[in-house]
Amino acid sequence: MAGNSRRQGAIRKTGTKKGAVVGSGGQRRKALEGKGPTPKAEDRPGHKAYRSANAATKRDQARQKKADKPELIAGRNPVVEALRAGVPATALYVALNIEIDDRVNDAVRLAGDKGISILEIPREELDRKTNRAVHQGLGLQVPPFEYAHPDDLMAAARNSGEVPLFVALDGVTDPRNLGAVIRSAAAFGAHGVLLPERRSAGMTAVAWRTSAGTAAKLPIAVATNLTRQLKAWANDGLMLVGLDADGSVDIDELELAADPLVIVLGSEGRGLSRLVRETCDATVSIPMAAGVESLNASVAAGVLLAEVARRRRLAGRV
Numbered sequence: 001m002a003g004n005s006r007r008q009g010a011i012r013k014t015g016t017k018k019g020a021v022v023g024s025g026g027q028r029r030k031a032l033e034g035k036g037p038t039p040k041a042e043d044r045p046g047h048k049a050y051r052s053a054n055a056a057t058k059r060d061q062a063r064q065k066k067a068d069k070p071e072l073i074a075g076r077n078p079v080v081e082a083l084r085a086g087v088p089a090t091a092l093y094v095a096l097n098i099e100i101d102d103r104v105n106d107a108v109r110l111a112g113d114k115g116i117s118i119l120e121i122p123r124e125e126l127d128r129k130t131n132r133a134v135h136q137g138l139g140l141q142v143p144p145f146e147y148a149h150p151d152d153l154m155a156a157a158r159n160s161g162e163v164p165l166f167v168a169l170d171g172v173t174d175p176r177n178l179g180a181v182i183r184s185a186a187a188f189g190a191h192g193v194l195l196p197e198r199r200s201a202g203m204t205a206v207a208w209r210t211s212a213g214t215a216a217k218l219p220i221a222v223a224t225n226l227t228r229q230l231k232a233w234a235n236d237g238l239m240l241v242g243l244d245a246d247g248s249v250d251i252d253e254l255e256l257a258a259d260p261l262v263i264v265l266g267s268e269g270r271g272l273s274r275l276v277r278e279t280c281d282a283t284v285s286i287p288m289a290a291g292v293e294s295l296n297a298s299v300a301a302g303v304l305l306a307e308v309a310r311r312r313r314l315a316g317r318v
Contacts, residue, residue, distance in 0.1 A: 086213030179210025180298030
């Protein structure tokens with residue numbers, strides 16, 4: 001009995017069962033105070049969304065860092081093509097002691113006519129500058145592209161006295177497609193091209209060359225948020241038409257062609273993103289023969305822009 005009494009007394013003192021317990025003096029109350037709303041998943045270290053957001057940020061930073069550096073076009077044919085297309089360049093590198101042919105002579109002549117510096121360097125140095133690419137003794141240095149602001153595109157359209165026409169790209173990542181779209185946009189009277197800051201090809205030397213130099217004549221802008229910029233243009237009175245295989249109207253029924261217009265092109269694989277599609281006033285498709293795969297972004301852009309230009313001429317709104 002005596003042992004039981006001591007055991008019960010010990011239980012009462014430690015407070016492990018109901019009964020009198022030692023008070024906390026209010027210390028626990030402070031510990032139980034709330035810490036505010038739960039942070040978003042992308043703001044919580046260790047969460048999958050946080051790691052994904054950080055990885056995306058690092059990729060964007062790496063891309064921006066790369067975009068801030070001059071680019072080198074390597075190879076005799078690519079260099080001559082770039083010079084003929086009017087790609088802006090700051091230097092032509094020619095390796096010492098190479099075999100001279102017509103392409104080398106053409107490259108040197110074209111660079112000289114354009115006032116581009118011609119520098120002879122050891123082959124080993126050209127290897128390093130081109131990251132060991134197959135340069136065949138020629139390398140053309142292209143400076144970073146200078147993008148316009150979206151407001152500059154609107155200003156250019158208004159100053160032209162014509163009905164505004166823009167092309168916006170939603171996730172087009174192939175620089176050859178980008179260059180071809182720019183070439184079509186310039187050919188059919190567009191006043192500028194808009195690119196999203198993320199998940200998009202940039203104006204690399206490949207895009208420059210594919211555009212056949214038209215990138216020097218047409219303002220190309222970058223939007224931090226493509227959907228937001230499209231909505232801003234909509235508020236300025238522009239109609240938004242997305243090119244989509246499952247469009248609500250086909251190209252023959254596009255009554256908006258003569259209005260102030262933004263043509264939005266989706267990516268090569270996924271097409272328009274959901275938010276961009278929902279922002280568009282209409283989506284348009286191009287009728288095609290059965291069993292034929294969809295056109296890539298640049299070809300589809302050329303078809304649609306040609307139809308818009310034709311309708312504008314008929315309406316006298318060019």
